[in-house]
Amino acid sequence: QEQLVESGGGLVQPGGSLRLSCAASGFTLDGSGIGWFRQAPGKEREGVSFISTRDGRIFYTDSVKGRFTISIDNAQNTVYLQMNSLKPEDTGVYYCAADRSWGVTTIEPMWLQEWRYDYWGQGTQVTVSS
16 A cells, blocks of 8 residues: 655754655655645645755745755665754644656646645644754
């Protein structure tokens, strides 16, 4: 059974760091596009970052550029999201998702289209507060 499991969330003070993990089972992440999304209380879910395993393209939403880093460990079948200089507005439930049909010709804006993703994790809570 294909599954994504996020971990690494928690409570952190502003300016702190967390590293989220997204572990896949039942399928290999290699060949997929992997996105991180988040949903703050009372707000719609939004795209945070994306990595294409086929060609290495990486995308970030503007609000996290320079602070967050996405990476993949193919041996561990896991994608990571390193989050530094965290702000209260980064608070939310973070989800990872896998797009099995992402290709080298898929245009950048498509990573934000949630309908593209075949598998979603259950989410991990990130709270940034003093």
